Structures are given as C-alpha cells and as structure tokens.
Amino acid sequence: MSMIADALGVSSATVSNALSGKGRVSVDLVDKIRKKADELGYVPSNAGRALRTGRSNVLGLVLPDISNPLFPQIAQAMETAASNAGYGVLIADSRGNVTTQTQAISRLIERGVDGLVVIPRRGTRIGDVGCPVAMVDTPSTPGNTVSADHWEGGAKVARHLVDLGHKNFLLIGHDPASNVQNDRIGGMKSAFGRNIRHTTIWLETLMRERGEQASLGLIDHLQNGVTAIAAVSDLHALRVLTELQTAGIKVPQQVSVTGFDDLIFSPVVTPSLTTVHMDMARIAELAIAALVCEIEQAKSTAPTGKTLKRTVTADISKVSMELMVRASSGPAVSPDAPFPTGETL
Amino acid sequence: MSMIADALGVSSATVSNALSGKGRVSVDLVDKIRKKADELGYVPSNAGRALRTGRSNVLGLVLPDISNPLFPQIAQAMETAASNAGYGVLIADSRGNVTTQTQAISRLIERGVDGLVVIPRRGTRIGDVGCPVAMVDTPSTPGNTVSADHWEGGAKVARHLVDLGHKNFLLIGHDPASNVQNDRIGGMKSAFGRNIRHTTIWLETLMRERGEQASLGLIDHLQNGVTAIAAVSDLHALRVLTELQTAGIKVPQQVSVTGFDDLIFSPVVTPSLTTVHMDMARIAELAIAALVCEIEQAKSTAPTGKTLKRTVTADISKVSMELMVRASSGPAVSPDAPFPTGETL
DNA sequence: CTGAAAGCGCTTACAG
DNA sequence: CTGAAAGCGCTTACAG
Numbered sequence: 171m172s173m174i175a176d177a178l179g180v181s182s183a184t185v186s187n188a189l190s191g192k193g194r195v196s197v198d199l200v201d202k203i204r205k206k207a208d209e210l211g212y213v214p215s216n217a218g219r220a221l222r223t224g225r226s227n228v229l230g231l232v233l234p235d236i237s238n239p240l241f242p243q244i245a246q247a248m249e250t251a252a253s254n255a256g257y258g259v260l261i262a263d264s265r266g267n268v269t270t271q272t273q274a275i276s277r278l279i280e281r282g283v284d285g286l287v288v289i290p291r292r293g294t295r296i297g298d299v300g301c302p303v304a305m306v307d308t309p310s311t312p313g314n315t316v317s318a319d320h321w322e323g324g325a326k327v328a329r330h331l332v333d334l335g336h337k338n339f340l341l342i343g344h345d346p347a348s349n350v351q352n353d354r355i356g357g358m359k360s361a362f363g364r365n366i367r368h369t370t371i372w373l374e375t376l377m378r379e380r381g382e383q384a385s386l387g388l389i390d391h392l393q394n395g396v397t398a399i400a401a402v403s404d405l406h407a408l409r410v411l412t413e414l415q416t417a418g419i420k421v422p423q424q425v426s427v428t429g430f431d432d433l434i435f436s437p438v439v440t441p442s443l444t445t446v447h448m449d450m451a452r453i454a455e456l457a458i459a460a461l462v463c464e465i466e467q468a469k470s471t472a473p474t475g476k477t478l479k480r481t482v483t484a485d486i487s488k489v490s491m492e493l494m495v496r497a498s499s500g501p502a503v504s505p506d507a508p509f510p511t512g513e514t515l
Numbered sequence: 516m517s518m519i520a521d522a523l524g525v526s527s528a529t530v531s532n533a534l535s536g537k538g539r540v541s542v543d544l545v546d547k548i549r550k551k552a553d554e555l556g557y558v559p560s561n562a563g564r565a566l567r568t569g570r571s572n573v574l575g576l577v578l579p580d581i582s583n584p585l586f587p588q589i590a591q592a593m594e595t596a597a598s599n600a601g602y603g604v605l606i607a608d609s610r611g612n613v614t615t616q617t618q619a620i621s622r623l624i625e626r627g628v629d630g631l632v633v634i635p636r637r638g639t640r641i642g643d644v645g646c647p648v649a650m651v652d653t654p655s656t657p658g659n660t661v662s663a664d665h666w667e668g669g670a671k672v673a674r675h676l677v678d679l680g681h682k683n684f685l686l687i688g689h690d691p692a693s694n695v696q697n698d699r700i701g702g703m704k705s706a707f708g709r710n711i712r713h714t715t716i717w718l719e720t721l722m723r724e725r726g727e728q729a730s731l732g733l734i735d736h737l738q739n740g741v742t743a744i745a746a747v748s749d750l751h752a753l754r755v756l757t758e759l760q761t762a763g764i765k766v767p768q769q770v771s772v773t774g775f776d777d778l779i780f781s782p783v784v785t786p787s788l789t790t791v792h793m794d795m796a797r798i799a800e801l802a803i804a805a806l807v808c809e810i811e812q813a814k815s816t817a818p819t820g821k822t823l824k825r826t827v828t829a830d831i832s833k834v835s836m837e838l839m840v841r842a843s844s845g846p847a848v849s850p851d852a853p854f855p856t857g858e859t860l
Numbered sequence: 861c862t863g864a865a866a867g868c869g870c871t872t873a874c875a876g
Numbered sequence: 877c878t879g880a881a882a883g884c885g886c887t888t889a890c891a892g
Contacts, residue, residue, distance in 0.1 A: 171869065171870070180878075181878070181879045181880075182869085182870080182871095182879095183871080183880080183881090184879070186869095186871060186872090187871090187872095187878085192871095192872095196877060199878085213624065214625070214869085214870080215566070216565075216571070216626050217566040217571065217627055217868080217870085218868070218869030218870035218871090218884090219869075219870055220565075221560070221562040221563055221565075221566050221870070221883090222870045222871050222872085222884050223870080223872095223884085224884070227626075238587070239587070241587040241590075242586040245586075245606060249607065250608070253622065258605050258626045259605065259606050260605055261590060261594055262598075265591075280561065281561050281572075281603045405779065405780055405783070408783075408784060409780075409783045412756070413785045415757065415760040415761065415785075416785040416786065434584050434750065435754075438750070439753060439754060439757040440757040440760075440761040516886070517885080526863045527886080527887095528888085529861090529863070531885095531887060532888095537888095544862085559885085559886080560884085563885030563886035563887090564885075566867090566868045566869065566884085566885080566886070567867080567888085568887070569868070863891085864890095864891085864892100865888105865889100865890090865891105866890105867886100867887095867888100868887095870883100871883095871884095872882090872883100873882095874879105875878105875879085876877105
C-alpha cells in the first residue's frame with residue numbers, strides 16, 4: 171500500500187480511503203490510485219486489516235462426523251453464501267464425539283474466526299464460545315438458528331404414500347438420539363390417520379444388538395402386510411431397495427420405498443428414489459445472514475453502548491422441504507390380495 | 516499478552532519468548548508466565564502473529580465440483596492432516612469450470628493462505644499463483660504432487676476379475692477428459708491379456724447424445740457375452756447394479772459388477788460392492804507434508820540466500836490402492852452356457 | 861536471562 | 877479533499 175502511496179506521492183491514508191471507497195477522496199485521485207493498485211498487483215493484507223479492525227472476515231464451519239453424505243452440499247452451500255457475504259470459511263470436523271467438537275471449536279476461535287456455523291452432533295448444545303454462533307439442526311432443537319423443516323418433510327412423504335393407498339408402514343430410522351431423525355419420523359406419524367398401522371425400527375440399535383451385517387428382516391414385515399417403507403435417509407432407503415431387489419421383490423409394484431435428502435445417487439438408481447429435498451442454499455444463506463448480522467451488531471454495540479436485541483427470526487428459521495416423487499413409490503397393492511412372494515423367499 | 520506482562524512485571528518480549536518456548540527464559544519464569552496466561556485465558560492473536568511473521572498458518576483447499584461424493588473423505592483427511600501440522604483449512608469450491616477455479620484460488624490468496632492444496636478440474640494446470648501449491652490428481656498428470664495410484668487400482672480390479680475367469684468386459688467411464696478415469700481404465704486394460712475382450716463406454720458422451728435418463732444398454736452387452744462390468748466409480752457401479760437387478764439379472768451369479776472409491780453406500784447395498792479403496796488419510800498427510808516443507812523452505816530461503824531445490828519426492832507420490840473384494844463380483848458364468856435371460860428381458 | 865524498540869500492513873479519528 | 881500519527885498484537889534482532 172505504501173508503494174502505491176509513494177508512487178503517486180500521496181499518503182497511505184489516502185490510498186486506504188480511496189480503495190475502501192469510504193469517500194473523502196476526490197474522484198480523479200481514486201481513479202489514479204485504483205489504476206496504480208491494479209498495475210502493481212496490489213493485494214490487501216488480511217493480517218494487517220484483521221489486526222487493525224479486530225475482525226478476520228473468516229467464519230468457521232463445524233461439521234459433525236464425516237460419514238454424513240450430505241456434507242458436500244452443506245459445505246458448498248455455506249462456502250457460497252459466506253463468499254457472497256465477503257467471508258471465507260474455515261472447516262473443522264468434529265469427528266463423532268463431543269470432545270473433539272469442543273476442540274474443533276476452540277481451534278477455530280484461536281484462528282480468530284468472527285463467527286461459527288455449527289451443525290451439531292445429535293443435539294449437543296453449544297455453550298457460550300465468545301463469538302456469534304449459528305446452529306443449524308432442526309426447528310425443535312432449542313437454540314436452532316435455521317434449518318429445514320424436517321417434521322414437515324416427514325409429513326409430506328407420509329401424506330404422499332397415504333394418498334397412494336398405503337395403510338401399513340415400516341419406518342426406518344438410524345439413531346434414536348438424533349433430533350433430525352426424530353422430527354422426520356414424528357412428522358410422518360403426524361400425517362397418519364387412526365386407520366394407519368406403522369412400526370419403527372432404529373438401525374443403530376438393531377446393529378448394536380445383532381451386528382453390522384444384520385438383515386433388516388424386511389420380508390417378515392412385508393408378510394405382516396407392510397406395503398411402504400419410509401426411511402429417514404436415502405442411504406437407508408438404498409439399503410432397503412437393494413435388499414428387496416436381491417430378494418426378487420419388485421419396487422414399487424410390491425412395496426414402495428422412500429428416503430430423505432436427495433443424495434447424489436438417488437436420481438440415478440433404478441428405480442429412482444422418491445425422497446425429500448432440502449434447500450441447502452437457502453439454509454446456508456439464512457444461517458450466514460444471521461451470523462453476519464450478529465457480527466455487525468457486536469461491532470456497533472461497543473461504540474454506541476446500545477445493546478441491540480437479536481432480531482427475532484422465528485418466522486424464517488424453518489426452510490420448507492420439497493417432496494421429490496420418483497419411481498420408487500407407487501400405489502399400494504390391494505389389501506385383499508395375498509402378498510406376492512418374491513422368488514427367493 | 517501485555518496484560519500478562521504487566522501482571523507479572525516483565526516485558527512482553529519475555530512473555531512471547533516464554534510462551535513460544537524459544538528458550539532464553541528461565542524455567543521458573545516460564546512456569547509463572549504459563550500459569551498466568553492460563554489464568555487470564557490468553558488466546559494468542561493470529562492476526563498479530565500473521566502480520567509480524569508474514570505467515571497465516573492457514574492452507575487453502577480447492578475442490579472441483581461439489582457433486583464428487585469423495586469430497587467428504589478428502590476434506591476430512593486434509594483437515595486432519597493440516598490440523599496435525601498446525602494449519603487451518605480454508606475451503607473453496609471451484610464449482611465446475613476453470614474460471615471459478617481461478618477465482619477461488621485468488622480469493623484464497625487474498626485471505627493470505629500460506630499454501631494451496633488443489634484437486635484440479637479434469638487435469639487443468641495451475642499456473643504460478645505466488646504460493647506453494649500441492650496438486651493431487653493422478654500420477655500421470657504433470658505437476659501432480661501426491662495421489663492414489665489409479666492405474667494400479669485399475670489393474671488390481673481387472674486382475675481380480677480375470678482370475679475369476681472373466682474374458683469379456685464392459686468398462687464404464689464417465690468423463691473421457693478426466694485423467695483419473697483414464698488412468699483407472701488404462702490400468703484395467705493393462706491387466707488384460709490378448710484373449711480378453713473389452714469395450715468402454717463413457718457416460719457423459721452417451722448422456723450428451725441420448726439424454727440424462729438414457730438406458731445404458733446393458734442387456735445388449737450381456738447378450739454379446741459380457742460377464743463383468745467394471746466402472747470407474749461406485750456411483751456408476753451402483754447405477755449398473757440397480758439397473759441389472761430391476762431387469763431381473765442376478766449379480767454376481769450372472770454378471771459381476773465392480774466400482775471404485777469405496778463410497779459410503781458401497782458396503783451396505785445388496786450385494787455389497789467390490790471396489791477399490793483409496794487411502795485418503797495417507798494422501799492428505801503427504802500432500803500437506805510436501806506443502807509445509809515448501810513453505811518452511813520459502814521462509815529459510817530468503818535470509819540465507821540459498822535457493823534450496825525442491826526435494827524430489829517421486830518415490831512417495833503414488834499411494835497404493837486397495838482392492839476390496841465384496842459380494843458383487845464372482846466367478847464368470849461358463850462361456851459355453853447360453854446367457855441366462857433375466858425374466859423381464 | 862531479560863528488556864527496549866522497531867515494525868509487519870492496515871484503518872481511523874483528528875487536524876489542516 | 878488530503879496527511880500525519882497512533883495503534884491493533886505479535887516477534888525478533890539487538891543491547892544490556
């Protein structure tokens with residue numbers, strides 16, 4: 171910056187003012203300075219600015235464990251939203267447990283992030299960490315900033331299946347401690363009338379009891395009259411789908427299968443998976459906006475002495491989910507017809 | 516820091532020396548300073564340090580397009596490796612095209628990263644960006660720093676299938692411009708003797724010609740004697756697998772199917788997918804190590820005036836891939852037996 | 861073994 | 877409209 175100032179015979183203060191567009195500099199000088207800056211390939215030093223302003227323009231993104239196939243969507247959406255707001259994104263993986271999540275958070279704080287977006291591990295609460303935090307989990311989680319309306323999503327798939335004539339459901343969850351999964355399943359149940367039968371199985375519990383490779387016992391359920399299997403994730407839906415297909419059972423002719431999240435493989439498998447899609451871009455935008463707003467306020471609070479109340483954002487905290495009807499769901503088999511046994515049963 | 520110094524009646528220089536362990540401070544003073552620092556909850560300012568040392572201790576990770584389901588593994592491995600080396604990771608998504616890749620890179624540079632790990636878009640070359648760059652693509656790409664030995668991986672699956680008696684292959688790629696995919700397919704072909712027949716189809720080409728939903732025409736190939744289908748990604752293998760199953764064809768009894776990358780769903784589908792696994796943790800470690808090494812050199816180069824040659828690391832630049840034999844590959848159907856037609860053919 | 865001093869690159873009152 | 881000056885928090889020669 172001082173090079174520009176010297177080259178033009180002005181002060182560095184003027185250069186700073188010109189480049190930041192804070193006015194107070196004549197138009198021609200601004201032009202000359204801009205030109206010179208480009209010419210010299212000037213790149214402002216973040217460190218200098220950060221030291222002076224006390225803000226790094228970097229946000230931290232704390233993700234739960236890696237195995238979540240939704241991670242790409244989340245990270246990409248957050249990066250885009252942050253970048254549009256002028257922020258960079260530092261990532262941290264909380265690798266499963268709460269301890270590493272805490273460590274990850276402090277590592278980010280040490281790096282001087284201005285705020286944190288955290289996708290918490292199964293509803294862990296984040297204490298006060300000394301900087302603004304936007305939490306994205308599910309509307310029912312206390313402290314949640316923005317998230318998809320998982321409950322509504324559950325209700326949507328369930329209604330879709332009920333409309334197709336299904337009356338006997340198998341609901342598949344993974345982790346009974348997950349708020350998101352509970353909301354999805356809760357939403358499904360809320361859409362069932364009293365003449366709908368349904369049972370829920372939690373894969374983690376099942377696998378802990380019977381081992382990783384345990385069969386899901388799908389066939390038994392089908393013989394008990396289940397005609398629709400709704401999973402809380404496309405990953406589980408895929409597992410169900412392939413297990414059924416291998417047993418010679420036709421989807422959706424004999425059973426309908428639905429998932430959640432619209433994962434990358436969902437549209438390309440055969441039959442393509444009916445699922446519920448999340449508008450991650452929107453969620454990220456809102457989360458980042460909330461964060462940036464809090465950061466700005468924090469800045470203005472100190473000088474003015476006024477403590478601005480956090481804007482109540484209850485009305486924008488739920489982002490609607492979209493039902494994607496594809497090929498894996500269809501009309502229920504007539505309830506009178508005996509269950510058509512698959513060839514390898 | 517000055518608070519600690521004041522509280523203890525020493526200079527901030529001493530506090531700095533004590534905390535950084537650069538010696539030159541008596542043991543008891545170090546102890547006292549440490550204690551005080553903890554007591555006051557001292558967190559060193561990255562900005563201050565960065566401004567002074569000219570290094571941010573942050574690395575940039577440039578990823579190609581979001582749809583790559585390998586992204587979680589990559590990001591997580593890089594974050595872990597970087598974090599172990601004392602670096603944070605700033606992400607940037609190059610969203611498809613080369614222009615945004617370039618923009619992403621300059622954004623990271625502006626944020627003051629000390630180095631860049633870039634997973635390039637289909638073999639785009641990265642020019643001089645003014646900071647150390649580690650590129651992870653495939654050994655055959657000029658300028659590649661570290662990567663899995665995709666060629667060897669291809670050879671491994673192919674050999675596995677040949678050993679099972681397969682003599683007629685369908686090879687499935689996606690993007691003919693991808694170095695990685697070409698190496699994988701090249702490796703496969705290298706393992707075929709002269710009595711092996713094989714044809715290759717590229718999905719992107721096919722879909723551009725016939726539309727997104729185009730059938731892969733698998734049945735035709737099977738009727739022409741194909742007994743093994745090897746894809747360059749589990750995603751395509753899954754597509755093939757479900758398309759075959761829906762057509763009533765048994766995997767692996769009638770056809771073997773293999774993929775690449777050991778994606779999250781591969782072990783849980785039925786039949787579980789035979790695939791090739793990449794040691795991302797190792798690759799990330801080596802990439803970060805190479806980068807850190809270059810960064811350190813850059814630092815020491817200036818004062819000493821010596822220009823250290825970049826260490827030749829050709830011998831560690833290929834990380835071996837591991838064949839994961841699972842349920843989707845099996846013995847070839849006898850070449851004499853007529854192809855057993857699936858029920859819906 | 862410890863301290864005084866300079867300076868990394870920026871921004872922001874303040875004066876002119 | 878422009879400039880001189882101070883200071884953000886650290887580290888690093890250099891003196892003592």
